[in-house]
Amino acid sequence: MPQREPLSAERVVDAALAVADRDGIAGLSMRSVGRELGVEAMSLYHHVAGKDALVGAVVERVVGEIGRPALDVPWREAVARRCRDVRAVLRAHPWSLGLLESRRAPGPALLLHHEAMLECLRRGGFSVVDAAHAFSVLDAYVYGFALTEQHLPFEPGEGADAMVEEMALPRDAFPRLAEMVDELVAGRAYDYGDEFEWGLALVLDGLEARLAR
Amino acid sequence: MPQREPLSAERVVDAALAVADRDGIAGLSMRSVGRELGVEAMSLYHHVAGKDALVGAVVERVVGEIGRPALDVPWREAVARRCRDVRAVLRAHPWSLGLLESRRAPGPALLLHHEAMLECLRRGGFSVVDAAHAFSVLDAYVYGFALTEQHLPFEPGEGADAMVEEMALPRDAFPRLAEMVDELVAGRAYDYGDEFEWGLALVLDGLEARLAR
DNA sequence: ACCTGAACACCGTTCAAGT
DNA sequence: ACCTGAACACCGTTCAAGT
Numbered sequence: 001m002p003q004r005e006p007l008s009a010e011r012v013v014d015a016a017l018a019v020a021d022r023d024g025i026a027g028l029s030m031r032s033v034g035r036e037l038g039v040e041a042m043s044l045y046h047h048v049a050g051k052d053a054l055v056g057a058v059v060e061r062v063v064g065e066i067g068r069p070a071l072d073v074p075w076r077e078a079v080a081r082r083c084r085d086v087r088a089v090l091r092a093h094p095w096s097l098g099l100l101e102s103r104r105a106p107g108p109a110l111l112l113h114h115e116a117m118l119e120c121l122r123r124g125g126f127s128v129v130d131a132a133h134a135f136s137v138l139d140a141y142v143y144g145f146a147l148t149e150q151h152l153p154f155e156p157g158e159g160a161d162a163m164v165e166e167m168a169l170p171r172d173a174f175p176r177l178a179e180m181v182d183e184l185v186a187g188r189a190y191d192y193g194d195e196f197e198w199g200l201a202l203v204l205d206g207l208e209a210r211l212a213r
Numbered sequence: 214m215p216q217r218e219p220l221s222a223e224r225v226v227d228a229a230l231a232v233a234d235r236d237g238i239a240g241l242s243m244r245s246v247g248r249e250l251g252v253e254a255m256s257l258y259h260h261v262a263g264k265d266a267l268v269g270a271v272v273e274r275v276v277g278e279i280g281r282p283a284l285d286v287p288w289r290e291a292v293a294r295r296c297r298d299v300r301a302v303l304r305a306h307p308w309s310l311g312l313l314e315s316r317r318a319p320g321p322a323l324l325l326h327h328e329a330m331l332e333c334l335r336r337g338g339f340s341v342v343d344a345a346h347a348f349s350v351l352d353a354y355v356y357g358f359a360l361t362e363q364h365l366p367f368e369p370g371e372g373a374d375a376m377v378e379e380m381a382l383p384r385d386a387f388p389r390l391a392e393m394v395d396e397l398v399a400g401r402a403y404d405y406g407d408e409f410e411w412g413l414a415l416v417l418d419g420l421e422a423r424l425a426r
Numbered sequence: 427a428c429c430t431g432a433a434c435a436c437c438g439t440t441c442a443a444g445t
Numbered sequence: 446a447c448c449t450g451a452a453c454a455c456c457g458t459t460c461a462a463g464t
Contacts, residue, residue, distance in 0.1 A: 007428080030457060041457085043429050051457065098311055100364055111387060118389035128396040131389075136361070136405075137354070137412035144357020148349070151313055174324060176331035176344075183341045192349075199350035202419035210415070220447080243438060254438080256448050264438065 007039065009047045013057045020058060025095040030054075056103055062096045063109040065089045069116040075124025076204055082117055083142050083200055090146035097146055125211055134207050141203050145196055152192055220252065222260045226270045233271060238308035243267075269316055275309045276322040278302045282329040288337025289417055295330055296355050296413055303359035310359055338424055347420050354416050358409055365405055 005011065015036040020028045030051055034041035048054045067085045070078050090097055106114070114135070121131040171178040184190040218224065228249040233241045243264055247254035261267045280298045283291050303310055319327070327348070334344040384391040397403040 029455085031455085040430055042431085042459090045458075046428060097360075100360070103364065111382070111390065115387045115390050118393060122389055128393055132393055132397065133408060133411050136358075136408040137415055140357035140361055140412060141350070141354050142357065143360050144353035144355065145349075147310075147313070147356050147360065148353055151316065151319075169324070174328045176328050176335055177324065180331060180341055180345055184345065195346060195349040198346050199353060202350055202423070203415065205422070206415035206419045209418070242436085244436085253449055255440090255450085258439075259447060 007037065007043060007047055009057070011037065012044055012047050012054065013061055016054055016058045017061055020095050021093060025098055028055075028095075055099055056107065059096060059099050059103055060107040060109045062089060062093050063107070063113060065092075066109075066113050069120055071119070071123065075120050075126075076208065078120040079117065079124075079138065079207075080200060080204060082113075082120065083138060084196075086113075086142050087146055087196060090143075091149070094150050097143070097150065126207075130210060134210075137203055137207070141199060145199065149192065149196075220250065220256060220260055222270070224250065225257055225260050225267065226274055229267055229271045230274055233308050234306060238311055241268075241308075268312055269320065272309060272312050272316055273320040273322045275302060275306050276320070276326060278305075279322075279326050282333055284332070284336065288333050288339075289421065291333040292330065292337075292351065293413060293417060295326075295333065296351060297409075299326075299355050300359055300409060303356075304362070307363050310356070310363065339420075343423060347423075350416055350420070354412060358412065362405065362409075 016033045019032050019036050030041040030044055066089055117135055118131050121134050126134055169178055229246045232245050232249050243254040243257055279302055330348055331344050334347050339347055382391055
């Protein structure tokens with residue numbers, strides 16, 4: 001019977017990430033992470049300062065999954081890829097968005113992402129101030145989309161039918177919602193996820209226009 | 214000594230809102246709400262089904278603070294007002310954004326807001342499908358801005374100086390962030406909150422262009 | 427040096443008991 | 446009908462004790 005692998009900050013973060021991915025944010029506790037490692041919760045305190053620090057490290061790990069920037073393509077394409085990357089990461093770890101609020105200062109991984117985004121924009125010809133503006137809109141859009149996407153009353157593949165049932169709209173009180181649901185259901189194959197590209201293109205068009213003037 | 218006001222669902226929600234506004238989301242517990250009302254936590258269960266239901270009711274109350282739509286103005290102005298309204302409400306109750314994740318189906322107040330937004334857009338001439346697109350971008354942008362605004366490493370009025378200190382950027386590793394901070398500090402009076410209008414105008418311009426074509 | 431048992435001050439919730 | 450005390454199964458964290 002092999003000796004138990006010794007604990008380390010890295011293994012604790014690994015375990016916490018696994019627990020969060022499996023059981024969501026509500027299932028992440030010092031005790032559950034300990035259980036995951038076959039160890040008492042108190043042992044974790046020798047490797048992480050506390051739950052806040054652990055959560056911070058897990059968020060940092062997730063942010064680190066955002067791909068490295070492509071600098072050999074036009075700014076619009078480079079920026080679009082980063083945005084898709086961020087959305088993909090936030091979708092893979094839905095619980096991480098809610099965790100952002102417990103962090104105050106951004107960690108190095110998030111700063112690296114910000115830096116990469118600004119680099120793409122500056123190379124594209126944006127002034128420092130406009131790059132700051134552009135970063136702000138893009139960041140808000142991507143985070144916000146991930147947030148709304150997460151709280152949809154239906155599953156991505158499921159289409160809009162489920163939504164109609166789930167919320168049972170009184171048509172006369174909500175005519176605009178009703179016609180929208182009708183049309184989306186009638187048009188079949190509506191995937192809310194497609195909205196991401198529509199909005200992203202709109203924002204990028206807007207930035208292009210600002211750049212030209 | 215006056216008889217104690219009898220408990221009611223409404224009074225419980227009032228108290229929960231007061232606790233959340235004062236102590237944040239972490240301070241909101243059945244026991245703390247009970248304390249706020251001078252009552253044991255267990256008494257609350259006679260008026261709300263449980264914590265989830267209470268949280269739902271509190272969110273519903275907050276969403277209800279979003280103003281009624283102005284339908285006698287051009288769509289662009291009407292939509293802009295609603296967006297500013299939503300942002301203001303989310304800023305007044307910063308903890309509510311994090312609470313959205315615990316809700317599955319949107320309550321009537323949120324549906325009313327969605328309906329109002331769609332009404333503005335449809336009156337402006339957007340097709341059903343384009344109104345859905347437009348709603349999606351706007352919603353994502355506003356929520357996302359509120360989210361990023363909430364996690365700024367510095368206080369709104371404080372300017373960017375605090376940010377520089379707080380995160381102590383190694384300039385050579387983050388040249389783009391460094392130049393940005395420099396310029397914003399040099400330019401004085403940078404208020405991140407101003408970014409909201411810049412991005413909102415960009416999104417609305419984009420929608421206007423889509424409407425015209 | 428690393429791990430843990432017991433303890434403390436908290437959670438949400440149930441249920442039988444009080445008025 | 447409305448409120449509550451005691452209890453249960455959980456939290457994060459401290460600290461003295463074990464190896």
